[in-house]
Amino acid sequence: MADPVPPNGQTAMIGIGEYRVGSFPMMTIGLGSCIGLTLYDDSLKVGAMVHIMLPESAGREDRPGKYADTAIPLLLKELGAHGCKSRSLVAKMAGGACMFEYFGTNLNIGERNAEKVRALLKEHNIPLIKEDVGGKVGRSVTFHPASGGKVNVRRADGTTGVL
Amino acid sequence: MKLSTVQTDAIQELANIGAAHAATTLSTMLGSSVEMSVPAIKAIDISELGTYMGEESAAMVAFELQGEIQHGGYIIFYITKESSIRLTNTMLGLTDMNRSMNEMDESALIEVGNIMVSAFLDATAELLGFIMLPSPPALSLDMAHAAMSSLIAQMGDDVNEVLLFSTELICEEHKIDSDIIMLPESKTLEKIVEMMENMMKGV
Numbered sequence: 001m002a003d004p005v006p007p008n009g010q011t012a013m014i015g016i017g018e019y020r021v022g023s024f025p026m027m028t029i030g031l032g033s034c035i036g037l038t039l040y041d042d043s044l045k046v047g048a049m050v051h052i053m054l055p056e057s058a059g060r061e062d063r064p065g066k067y068a069d070t071a072i073p074l075l076l077k078e079l080g081a082h083g084c085k086s087r088s089l090v091a092k093m094a095g096g097a098c099m100f101e102y103f104g105t106n107l108n109i110g111e112r113n114a115e116k117v118r119a120l121l122k123e124h125n126i127p128l129i130k131e132d133v134g135g136k137v138g139r140s141v142t143f144h145p146a147s148g149g150k151v152n153v154r155r156a157d158g159t160t161g162v163l
Numbered sequence: 164m165k166l167s168t169v170q171t172d173a174i175q176e177l178a179n180i181g182a183a184h185a186a187t188t189l190s191t192m193l194g195s196s197v198e199m200s201v202p203a204i205k206a207i208d209i210s211e212l213g214t215y216m217g218e219e220s221a222a223m224v225a226f227e228l229q230g231e232i233q234h235g236g237y238i239i240f241y242i243t244k245e246s247s248i249r250l251t252n253t254m255l256g257l258t259d260m261n262r263s264m265n266e267m268d269e270s271a272l273i274e275v276g277n278i279m280v281s282a283f284l285d286a287t288a289e290l291l292g293f294i295m296l297p298s299p300p301a302l303s304l305d306m307a308h309a310a311m312s313s314l315i316a317q318m319g320d321d322v323n324e325v326l327l328f329s330t331e332l333i334c335e336e337h338k339i340d341s342d343i344i345m346l347p348e349s350k351t352l353e354k355i356v357e358m359m360e361n362m363m364k365g366v
Contacts, residue, residue: 013213015209015210015211015212015213016209016210016212016312016315017209017210017323018210029213029217029218029306029308030213030216030217030218030306030307030308030309030312031309031312032305032306032308032309032310032311032312032313032316033312033313033316033317034312034313034316053209053312053315053316054316054321058321060321062323063323066209066323097309097313098313099303099305099309099310099313099314100225100301100302100303100310100313100314101301109313109316109317110313136303136305137305137309138218138305138306138308138309138310139309140218140306156218156220156305156306156309
């Protein structure tokens with residue numbers, strides 16, 4: 001199970017393929033085609049965040065947080081262990097950009113990531129209540145489970161947003 | 164792929180020769196001398212990428228490695244935002260550091276990246292007798308981590324660890340600091356190592 005407390009009460013930094021569960025602030029920096037996905041239970045003020053890189057694991061089990069199809073069941077299991085019921089969860093996501101237009105030849109990975117996450121959330125009946133995806137811009141995302149599951153987005157162009 | 168000390172030395176030598184040619188072309192373009200660091204080879208776990216390349220704004224001109232190996236990985240001309248304005252100011256004869264980047268800057272950066280990466284790959288092709296060609300360039304002016312992680316996500320190898328070969332090129336006079344970074348697929352790396360080993364045996 002993911003460690004429920006962050007190091008030294010700081011914001012937990014979540015690298016590619018990593019995830020955390022708890023009530024402390026969590027952050028992913030520089031999302032390009034990757035997705036920062038949060039699941040949140042308002043009755044418990046507990047949430048989870050994962051930094052997804054690719055849509056499909058193709059059977060790989062070594063890093064479940066790296067792929068959309070293994071990350072979502074994993075987060076549901078971890079949140080369940082914290083007492084969250086899947087029917088009380090809501091989801092938000094950011095990222096899924098296309099940073100290099102020319103290399104769009106083998107389909108846009110950012111778009112595929114976002115589509116896969118949407119489909120899986122639907123499958124698990126978890127409403128996706130807010131999203132900031134696509135475009136050609138990098139995003140850093142901070143998730144605050146203790147403050148109502150607020151997600152702050154900062155884009156590379158200096159603009160900000162709240163999900 | 165785990166590299167032995169001998170293999171690491173061989174690749175370092177290759178990067179050294181490639182970067183020396185790129186440094187010469189940069190020096191010619193700027194009309195001032197360019198210093199070069201010893202090439203660094205780093206194996207980085209993807210979850211740790213943020214500690215090497217974070218939220219800082221940078222320009223990356225990326226090329227896919229093509230030629231004898233298709234989809235061989237990427238080679239990138241990396242330059243911080245401050246340095247990229249100094250670079251294009253120097254080239255365009257401007258002095259304002261606080262201006263925003265425009266299409267002219269973007270074209271200039273792509274052109275510089277193109278010339279330097281071509282010089283790098285020409286030199287390595289001559290040394291190895293194995294041709295790697297750059298694809299047309301793609302530019303990102305954005306968070307370094309966002310651009311780099313997107314390239315890693317596009318690699319054919321589904322990797323947990325990437326080998327980054329990077330050489331720093333510094334122009335003291337204009338305070339320009341840039342990098343040439345190679346992100347090879349495993350098949351490219353194997354081929355490079357094999358060619359370097361053959362070459363050393365032949366001497």
